[in-house]
Amino acid sequence: MPGPAAAPPVVTRFAPSPTGYLHIGGARTALFNWLYARGRGGKFLLRIEDTDRERSTPEATAAILQGLRWLGLDWDGEAVSQFARKDRHAEVAHEMLARGAAYRCYATPAEIEAFREAARAEGRSTLFRSPWRDADPATWPEGPYAIRMKAPREGETLVEDAVQGMVRFRNDQLDDMICLRSDGTPTYMLAVVVDDHDMGVTHVIRGDDHLNNAARQQMVYDAMGWPVPVWAHIPLIHGPDGKKLSKRHGAVGLHEYAALGYPPAALRNYLCRLGWSHGDDEFFTDAQARDWFDLPQIGRAPARLDFKKLENLSGQHIAAMADAALLHEIEAFLAATAQPPLTDVQRDGLSRALPCLKDRAKTLPELLEKAYFALTQGPLEPDAKARAAVDVVSRGILDELTPPLRNARWSRDALESVLADVAASRGVGFGKIAPPLRAALSGRAVSPGVIDMMLVIGREETIARLSDARSWAG
RNA sequence: GGCCCGUUCGUCUAUCGGUUAGGACGUCAGGUUUUCAACCUGAAAAGAGGGGUUCGACUCCCCUACGGGCUGCCA
Numbered sequence: 069m070p071g072p073a074a075a076p077p078v079v080t081r082f083a084p085s086p087t088g089y090l091h092i093g094g095a096r097t098a099l100f101n102w103l104y105a106r107g108r109g110g111k112f113l114l115r116i117e118d119t120d121r122e123r124s125t126p127e128a129t130a131a132i133l134q135g136l137r138w139l140g141l142d143w144d145g146e147a148v149s150q151f152a153r154k155d156r157h158a159e160v161a162h163e164m165l166a167r168g169a170a171y172r173c174y175a176t177p178a179e180i181e182a183f184r185e186a187a188r189a190e191g192r193s194t195l196f197r198s199p200w201r202d203a204d205p206a207t208w209p210e211g212p213y214a215i216r217m218k219a220p221r222e223g224e225t226l227v228e229d230a231v232q233g234m235v236r237f238r239n240d241q242l243d244d245m246i247c248l249r250s251d252g253t254p255t256y257m258l259a260v261v262v263d264d265h266d267m268g269v270t271h272v273i274r275g276d277d278h279l280n281n282a283a284r285q286q287m288v289y290d291a292m293g294w295p296v297p298v299w300a301h302i303p304l305i306h307g308p309d310g311k312k313l314s315k316r317h318g319a320v321g322l323h324e325y326a327a328l329g330y331p332p333a334a335l336r337n338y339l340c341r342l343g344w345s346h347g348d349d350e351f352f353t354d355a356q357a358r359d360w361f362d363l364p365q366i367g368r369a370p371a372r373l374d375f376k377k378l379e380n381l382s383g384q385h386i387a388a389m390a391d392a393a394l395l396h397e398i399e400a401f402l403a404a405t406a407q408p409p410l411t412d413v414q415r416d417g418l419s420r421a422l423p424c425l426k427d428r429a430k431t432l433p434e435l436l437e438k439a440y441f442a443l444t445q446g447p448l449e450p451d452a453k454a455r456a457a458v459d460v461v462s463r464g465i466l467d468e469l470t471p472p473l474r475n476a477r478w479s480r481d482a483l484e485s486v487l488a489d490v491a492a493s494r495g496v497g498f499g500k501i502a503p504p505l506r507a508a509l510s511g512r513a514v515s516p517g518v519i520d521m522m523l524v525i526g527r528e529e530t531i532a533r534l535s536d537a538r539s540w541a542g
Numbered sequence: 543g544g545c546c547c548g549u550u551c552g553u554c555u556a557u558c559g560g561u562u563a564g565g566a567c568g569u570c571a572g573g574u575u576u577u578c579a580a581c582c583u584g585a586a587a588a589g590a591g592g593g594g595u596u597c598g599a600c601u602c603c604c605c606u607a608c609g610g611g612c613u614g615c616c617a
Contacts, residue, residue: 085617120616150617177615184614191543194613214615232547241545241613249615256617280546280612303548303610310609338554341566345555348565367548367555370610374553377567387580428579438579487576502576514578 078110079270082136082143083150083260085117086128089321090135092373093275093305093313096339100302100361101273102141103340107358113267114143118151119259135322138404140332140354148267150259157254160262160292161215161247169291170247172205172213173198195243215248217287225283230300230363232276237283245284257281261288269297273363276301300363303343303370310372317373327405329432330378331397334385338378343371351384383430391422401432410443417442417524424520441510441521447536448511457513458537462504465490466534469505473534478527483519508537 080101084094105112114136118124133147164170180196187194198216220239227235247258254262264272272282279301289296307317319325325335337352344367346352346360386394395418402409410418421442429435436443450458458466472486491501502518509521509530522530 083617087617117617123616173615175615180615188543193544195544216615235546237546243613246615251615253615255615260617275611276547277611278617281617283546301547306610308553312610342554347556350554350566369548371555372553374567377554380567383580427581430579498576500576506577512578516579518576 076270078105078108079113079268080105080110080273081113081115081264081267081269082141083115083117083263083274084132085120085123086125086132087120087123088128088131089323090132091313091320092322092325092339094132095135095139095322095335096305096342097274097302098136098141099139099336099339100300100344100366101271102143103357103361104271104273104363107361110270111144112141113145113148113269115148115150115263115267117256117260118149119154119254119256121151124151131323138326138332139322139336148263150263153259153263153266154254156266157259157262158248158252161254161258164217164247164288164291165215167291168218170215170217171198171201171203171244172208173200173216173244173246174209174211174213175200195241198244201244212250214246214250216244216246217284217291219244219284219287225286227279227282227286227299229279229282230271230298231303231366231368232279232301235279235283237280242284242287247288257284258288261285261292261294264297265289265292265294271298271300273300273302276303298363300366302366303368305342306370306372308372308374310370313373318375326401329401329405329434330382331385331389331432333389334382335378337385338381341381342373343367351381351388379430383427386429386432386435387427389426391419391426394422394426395419398432398436411445413445414443421516421521421524424516424524428516438515440512441515442524444511448533450507450511450537450540451513453513454507454511455540457503457507458540459504462507463538465494465501465504466508466538468494469501470531470534473522473527473531478523480519480523483522487519504537505534508533 082094082098082101084090084098102112104110116129116132118129129147136143161170165172175196175198183196184194201216201218219242223239225237225239225242227237229235245257246255248254282299282301286296305313307313309317313320319328333354336354336357340357340361341350344361344365346365349356349360352360389397395415398418399410418439421439425435425439425442429438441448468490469486472489473483476482476486487498487501487505491498494500503513505518506515507513509515509518509525515521525533
């Protein structure tokens, strides 16, 4: 009995142009492609669209690769340089010429610009109709020419999009796009189709700023007799005010999110959920995202960035992470932000402190800040509030606490009863005992529980800090 | 200007003709607590507007408004 029909292999790709850092919108596009391919045992490819030699830089390419790696998105094979494939693009353009699907256009950029300007001024359509479209090839003169697609003028082009549904374009609204420039270099419109075809891309998941382009690109597929990929044009991400995302909205580059200390897993979760949903699920793992992610659940309206929600999700991921993984994450963060690495003693202290720290921090730097008590060796530098907490009365409390702490068994129960005894002997509640003790132990007015801290730093250090605090200038 | 896409609580979203329109973040109130955070309980909070279609529309169609995209020998 034959098995179920083999699912066609899925091939997706992310195709950024290397003209700057990887921005958050691009990162989400990459994530969607990655999720779609990985969830189906398919391939996720990377292509650098560097045909614009003026604006493309190797630094930008490096930044994009680094951004993807940080986000944890791995791609199959080497990143493809689109520029390196320019001969192949030219070959296809000439093939279209030979098939009569394209023609030589000798109109110069200056002429075309003049036409458009006049058309704009008179409020006419700026669609350029080349006079060379129907010229007999026998009459083609020598001299520089661009190769233009001979697009149909009648009827309509139907783009079946997995997100937007069936989109119709009247062919008389589309012009004959240039495929090969007069200097022999390919345009994006041609290159993207040739590359996607040659790379075997089956699903094109990209920003919906390309939806209009899909119609024209489809004409190239048709002209060459190539199968059209599944289109999925996803809405762009907007700033919190609903406007197009830009610098003034705060972090737009992926590297900025890394520097802010969001764990990559949290950002993946947040980005995945932005403009896509799976019922009421909000917090989920990569494995779940891979299982659940699909095209029909992608929203059709642009989504706004919500830093509060990102922060909340980040806190949940930090709290849920295993201690070892979290420690690893912290060290990576330190390295990425060019901060001094942890010493062995600090690493040891931090890993013991993690359990009482990790559900208190929303980001990595916040966690580090709250880990001050466990990371500091030698005398603490108390902040103003901690200093203020150690007044004359408080010094007495610290004095009274010291002897029993010397003898107590170093366990939660035993330490609790030491504190209870001292409170009782002074006729006060925990509320009087805890603040000075907290200040002495952490140098802060805000910290994990006092007993948690004592258990982490140990008896010797606890007693030393109590003693240090007595000498703080009040 | 032309073409294309979109519009449910402040935000992300569920709903795929019949629901008290659900969840999450945020906000507010209360609880717990040695502080902060976390946590628990509760509350306020939405179908852009107008026409249709239908026994019945958030859901389907049209118009308007608003937002976005494209309109390059950029990608």
